[in-house]
Amino acid sequence: MAENPIIEVRGLSKHFEARQHLFRKSSTGAGVLKAVDDVSFRIPKGHSLGIAGESGCGKTTTAKMLLKLYEPTSGSFLFNGKDITHLRAKEELKQFRKQAQLMFQNPFEALNPRFTIFRSLLEPLIVHDIGTKEERAAFIKQALEQVNLIPAENFFEKYPHQMSGGQLQRVVLARALIVDPIFLVADEPVSMLDVSVRAGVLNLMKTLTERLQLTTVYISHDLSLISYMCEQTAIMYLGKVVEIGDTMSVLQKPKHPYTQALLAAVPSPDPDEEPEEVLIKNHVPSPINMPNGCHFQDRCPYTEAICREKTPELRQAETGQIVACHMVTPFFDRKAEREEHVI
Amino acid sequence: MNTDVRMEQRPVQVAYRKAGFLAVLGKNLAGAFRFLKNDPFSMTGAVIYLFFILIALFAPLLAPYDPHEMIKHNGKLAFNQPPSAEHWLGTTNMGRDIFSQLVYGAKPAMMVGLTAAFFVVVVGTLVGLFAGYYKGRVDGVLMRVTDIAFGIPFEPFVIVLVAFLGPSVWNIVLAMGLLLWRDTARVIRSQVLTVRERSFVEAAKISGASDLRILFVQVAPNILPLSFLYGSLAMGWAILTEAAVSFLGFGDPAMMSWGFMLNDAYASQALSREAYWWIIPPGIFIMLTVMAGFYIGRGSEEILYPRLKNQ
């Protein structure tokens, strides 16, 4: 690609010290919780990456590193071509904060309950010294209109508890966009919303991010949301990206057994269709002190000796996406073989 | 790029930003008054305080006599008189007008109450805010100091301090200021610990706000009502303490306080003379001020959680 990607992470990891009284004490002292382990991806300008995976697989931790709320344990983070992994300087960090914004999961928590909507939207303008008093009011009006809260003036003096979840999430989006960011992370943006308003909020986000050419990361456990919103998809499992590539390839022709299982768990909209066999057994193991080899070994239906010895590396599959599984090679499609067995 | 164009159109206005905190504080006070209007209990408490503050301010106009004056009728000391048209609440054993003493007693009560409340709100809130927000070392040090303050028994401390520094009403206030913030600090801290985890704090961080700005602009408004509540409780508590200290004889002899009146009555055996007009009025006034504090506190839930009421 000629242009620098807006987001590039290389070997990004975040390890937490597991508290001893909470988790079983290991002989080596406190355990290490690898919330995110050696994750790499790049997102070109204006593109959108979806990150999917079960709860606890490290999606939010990844998001927080992308927003510099967490400092990575290792790896590097390039933003707009510049390495900002260890950026500490106040002014530069503030400049970054103006360019990278977050859409929160819970809109009821994301706005200060003691601020009016106007005050909440004013805050980032004050922090970044944007506009005069009159200009600020105009910007706020514009921002609310942009997210279809019309007439905007009706919402100025409202408090969050006087509004619905869908409206609040639009305000949260307006607040994110009011500083003119170039990068937006949406962490489960609609999972707390009523089903009836989800589509509206998602469509709005899609339209606005496309119009403003934002680079975006959507985090969700809902694969249909990701397939609707994102060109690229990464599947995470226990802190690792196990499959990443074009959304079409990853979700239409999944290669990693875990992705296949996730897709099998999605109920089909067609009631006549036989539900696919659910592959995964057991529960998600604890991410503390993971054994050697593939993190998915205890739940995978194809586990072999090598899976317990070596961590699978990310390799390109013949369908284009990149997969971390010993059993997936361009010449060996495990799923196809399994289907033959079933027949 | 689009970003840069917009930046140029938006000139910097630093003064506006400086005004932020005061604006928020003002808004909160306005909110507190609006709230008082809606809650009958808090309204009652506020009216009681206002009533006493007015009495304290206009005591010289309201009291028919100097509270220290030994009144003589026809050259004879008018002592131990029961209530009459001339002396509404009778006179003391030294011939002083009890009603005038009662009126003048509002002044030290309000002075002690308001300054103690001020200390409690300012010190307790700041300690609680910093400890709860910064956690770690800051929290450790501040909470250790708070523990020490908790380890000191309140009334004996006031008495000892007053015994050392002299029986001035300001020393009583100082003693209370040195200790009474501790409850507020602890409660505010625990409230801050929960508030700081809410995503609007993270949102403020993402929007580039500094820690101090987050602390005072985002977090403080969510705990200020609690500070005001503890301030009003402390006001009642302080008045009660001043009365107790004066009753025990450690009060300011120049200040005619309700506690001093009770002490005087007790020492001159007013009880055995059944001179209830001397004992009951200051008792009721002390009780009213303490009650006022609790009444104001009663509505705290709704100040803290506006959604309970405004809908």
Ligand SMILES: Nc1ncnc2c1ncn2[C@@H]1O[C@H](COP(=O)(O)OP(=O)(O)O)[C@@H](O)[C@H]1O
């Ligand atoms: N601040 C933290 N301290 C310790 N462990 C954490 C912290 N944040 C997240 N974790 C752990 O890291 C793992 C990944 O969490 P998270 O990124 O929130 O997952 P997700 O968003 O995919 O549900 C979980 O096991 C979680 O318990």
Ligand code: SF4
């Ligand atoms: S590496 Fe082995 S255990 Fe891991 S997903 Fe592939 S087949 Fe399953």
Ligand SMILES: [Mg+2]
């Ligand atoms: Mg999450």
